Amino acid sequence: MVDNAQMVMAGLCAKWKSPASGEEVLSCTILTCGPNRAMGELHDRMPVILAENDWPKWLGEEPASEQELLALLKSCPDEALKIWPVDNNGRQCKKQWTSANFAGVTKFQHKIRATKRGSSC
Numbered sequence: 001m002v003d004n005a006q007m008v009m010a011g012l013c014a015k016w017k018s019p020a021s022g023e024e025v026l027s028c029t030i031l032t033c034g035p036n037r038a039m040g041e042l043h044d045r046m047p048v049i050l051a052e053n054d055w056p057k058w059l060g061e062e063p064a065s066e067q068e069l070l071a072l073l074k075s076c077p078d079e080a081l082k083i084w085p086v087d088n089n090g091r092q093c094k095k096q097w098t099s100a101n102f103a104g105v106t107k108f109q110h111k112i113r114a115t116k117r118g119s120s121c
Contacts, residue, residue, distance in 0.1 A: 002082045010048035010058060036075035038083060049076040
């Protein structure tokens with residue numbers, strides 16, 4: 001992200017019972033949408049990236065109608081993404097990741113854990 005903030009993607013999870021084994025399975029998916037202009041130069045789709053102010057709606061911490069949630073399933077603005085070339089072994093990716101980013105990830109992980117306690121996933 002341009003401001004080095006976390007890139008939080010919309011996802012879904014579900015527990016279901018395998019008809020073959022009877023085993024309980026936890027499935028997860030990342031939702032995708034058509035690309036914005038910046039990502040369209042690289043791929044024909046992209047993950048749905050949620051703005052921080054939309055996290056509570058997506059995680060069920062704030063009430064939201066089906067229409068409000070569906071409205072979140074769109075590409076993020078071009079100006080929100082920071083795109084740079086990387087080498088084949090990922091060294092440049094590691095250079096872009098700082099300890100400040102890890103603090104944000106930890107904050108979001110705690111938010112997810114707290115939300116999960118009240119959900120089926």
